[in-house]
Amino acid sequence: MASGSEVMSNKQVILKHFANGAPKESDMVVKTSSISLKVEPGSNAVVIKNLYLSCDPMMGNRMKNLGIPGLTYTVESPLEGFGVAKVVASGHPEFKKGDLVWGAVGWEEYSLIKNTQSLFKIHHTDVPLSYYTGILGMPGITAWAGFYELAAPKKGENVYISAASGAVGQLVGQFAKLMGCYVVGSAGSKEKVEILKNKFGFDDAFNYKEEQDLDAALKRCFPEGIDIYFENVGGKMLDAVLLNMRLHGRIxxxxxISQYNLSQPEGVHNMMNIVFKRIQMKGFFATDYFPEYAKFLDVVLPLIREGKVVYLEDIAEGLETAPAALVGLFTGHNVGKQVVAVSKE
Amino acid sequence: MASGSEVMSNKQVILKHFANGAPKESDMVVKTSSISLKVEPGSNAVVIKNLYLSCDPMMGNRMKNLGIPGLTYTVESPLEGFGVAKVVASGHPEFKKGDLVWGAVGWEEYSLIKNTQSLFKIHHTDVPLSYYTGILGMPGITAWAGFYELAAPKKGENVYISAASGAVGQLVGQFAKLMGCYVVGSAGSKEKVEILKNKFGFDDAFNYKEEQDLDAALKRCFPEGIDIYFENVGGKMLDAVLLNMRLHGRIxxxxxISQYNLSQPEGVHNMMNIVFKRIQMKGFFATDYFPEYAKFLDVVLPLIREGKVVYLEDIAEGLETAPAALVGLFTGHNVGKQVVAVSKE
Structure with missing residues (x-):
């Protein structure tokens, strides 16, 4: 639907209404709108063509009206998330047509980005571009900052990771192995457990769906307790972990993700362990660590090039598949990092 | 019961059996034993005469068989806690007869201390000696480290303290006011609420027993949310606080204390806020900060001498009253720091 050379048709994934409980495909609709591929004179915005979109669990929360500042999406507007894109027009001195970028984009074919502070130029293209939605993007920084900065790991410590085959967990486990830790992960299928042990090199792994008693499973894997828990799921799992943390443990x-879509989140009963064992628990967003992106790349790019870390992606083809791909995160449908490929160039 | 000049009768508060639920007076028994007031040749132990004993909530947990390393008391032995004492015999070069000390002692008239690492010499006696069980002892370091070190407060921040009239809470509130914070405390009686506002200078205070809805009470006191929560109670209060924490808040x-004696601790449902608001929650024991005691004294002694902080004690007289005084902590019987005066000299 191009009108002249400046206005293009623009398929978008729109939030129809706030999600109630688990996000459903029917909370979203794919619509075609139009977009000008020119930037207004004097503006420092950029227009980008989206190549890959990242499906992240937090997006499910952003689809709900949770009343948390800066979190919630606008109804009747496209979803937002992280993506990899190519600049098609720029009023910003630091970006020019043809540049590859990753950062905060709309769930649509083309996005007009007014706030370029959340866009990073991609300088290294000897790795798959889609990696900038994963190991070299937000999930990568999440794993890196969450493990090295927040958990302050030491060689030989016992590390447990839930949702361990996901976008972040698989990396945390590999970072922890590289540091000389004992590493156990949990996931929700036999296939994922095999991948943890055979592809990512975890010392052990279990399928939480097959365990009657999570406390017993953790005691089996960690007879001496857990020093570092990388928390991705919450609820019952967190409760069992608290019983198995060691003194001065870090969470x-x-x-x-197990709690995001419950009408009443599960109660965590073992919080006293935080006092008794002097545990530190810290929440964080990767965005808090974006200023350290260059430092992060210096560590992780060589690890990829030397084959010291591997990264597993689950790529859905086409923007039309994006709502299903996002919804699938909450049922454990994805194996590895869930990406949507929007366009090949 | 002195036999010659070396063996003295020694009244002791003995743990009869592990406590089940709330500690009861009947879990303890006061018995008279005997103790040699001489130190074995070649030993570097010290014998002390206890003057003041500190009643601390954690002692209730130590009376139970919780299976946490280093925590649990030995049945048929005296309880242990913090106290103020006078050295009556010493094989240790750093302690001599007549020295005043505070630190980890037995709940008894005289204690043989083999591990003197937890004894601190008292050099300043222009303040009440009992203060070394409170503002100048473990609760003081708890308040100081928990507020300044763990919570990293900034001027103007909103600080909430539960169990605010207790041994630790009253000090945290005064430290926070000195730093220029907005400070609200909760306690369990009208009398304690008045003390918070009129004696300790809190900006506001409420009686949690009179609030139907803790979330509403916190929203009333903190319309813009809480930056720092000094957690003394747990359970429902923690759950309500999580709803009212600000981004990057610290707990x-x-x-x-509200949870220690429940057969099933209350479930905390709002843990997702730790992720969404990037909250830090840290457990700690004052003992982790004992190496910084000298630094602590340099800050707090002048504040006492200049009248910039006040300290409220609730002193029970005689070792026989110790079991009741300890049990009273869990029903909110004490007003201020609960101390037991064992001997005047």
Whole structure:
């Protein structure tokens, strides 16, 4: 639907209404709108063509009206998330047409980005571009900051990771192995457990859906307790972990995906362990660590190039598949980092 | 019961059996034993005469068989806690007869202390000696480290303290006011609420027993939310606080007294706020900060001498009253720091 050379048709994933409980495909609609590929004179905005979109659990919360400042999406507007894109027009001195970027984008074919502070130029293209939605993007910084900065790991410590085959968990486990830690992960299928042990090199792994008693499963894997818990799921799992933490243990609270869609989140009963064992629990967003992106790249790019870390992606093809891909995160449908490929160039 | 000049009768508060639920007076028994007031040749132990004993909520947990390393008392032995004492015999070069000390002692008239690492010499006696069980002892370091070190407060921040008239809370509130924070406390009686506002200078205070809805009470006191929560109670209060924390808020987990004696601790449902608001929650014991005691004294002694902080004690007379005084902590019987005066000299 191009009108002249400046206005293009623009498929978008729109939030129809706030989600209630688990996000459903029917909370979203794919609509075609139009967008000008020119930037207004004097503006320092950029127009980008989206190549890959990242499906992240937090997006499910942003679809709800939770009343948390800066979190909630606008109804009848496109969803927002992280993506990889190519600049098609720029009024900003630091970006020019043809530049590859990653950062906060709209769930649409083209996005007009007024706030370029959340866009990073991509300088290294010897790795798959989609990696900038994952290992080299927000989930990568999440794993890196959450493990190295928040959990202050030491060689030989016992590290437990829930949702361990996901976008962040798989990396945390590999970082922890590289540091000489004992690493156990949990996931929700036999296939994922095999991947943890055989592809990512975890020392052990279990399928939480097959465990009658999470406390017993953790005691089996960690007879001497857990020093670092990388928390991705919350609820019952957190409660069992608190019983198995060691003195001065650290919990990096990255996410609580098991709780996001419950009308009443599960109660966590073992909080006293935080006092008795002098545990530190810290929530964080990767965005708090974006200023350290260059430092992060210096660490992680060589690890990829030397084959010291691997990264597993689950790529859905086409913007039309994006709502299903996002919803699938909450049922554990994805194996590895869930990406949506919007366009090949 | 002195036998010659070396063996003295020694009244002791003995743990009869592990406590089940709330500690009861009947879990303890006061018995008279005997003790040698001489130190074995070659030993570097000291014998002390206890003057004041400190009643601390954590002692209730130590009376139970919780299976936490280093925490649990030995059945048929005296309870242990913090106290103020006078050295009556010493094999240790750093302590001599007549020295005043505070630190980890037995609940008895005289204690043989083999591990003197937890004894501190008292050099300043222009303040009440009993203060070394409170503002100048473990609760003081707790308040100081928990507020200044763990919560990293900034001028103008909103600080909420539960169990605010207790041994630790009253000090945290006064430290926070000195720093220029907005300070609200909660306590369990009208009398305690008045003390918070009129004696300790809190900006506001409420009686949690009279509030139907803790979330509403906190929203009334903190329309813009809480930056720092000094956690002394746990359970429902923690759950309500999580709803009212601001982004990047800090929770110092000092204690959870409301939960210690429940057969099933209350569930905390709002843990997702730790992720969404990037909250830090940290448990700690004052003992972790004992190496900084000298630094602490340099700050707090002048504040006492200049009248910039006040300290409220609730002193029970005689070792026989110790079990009741300890049990009273869990029903909110004490007003201020609960101390037991064992001997006047």
């Amino acid at each position: 990096t609270a990255c996410g609580m | 110092t987990a000092c204690g959870m």
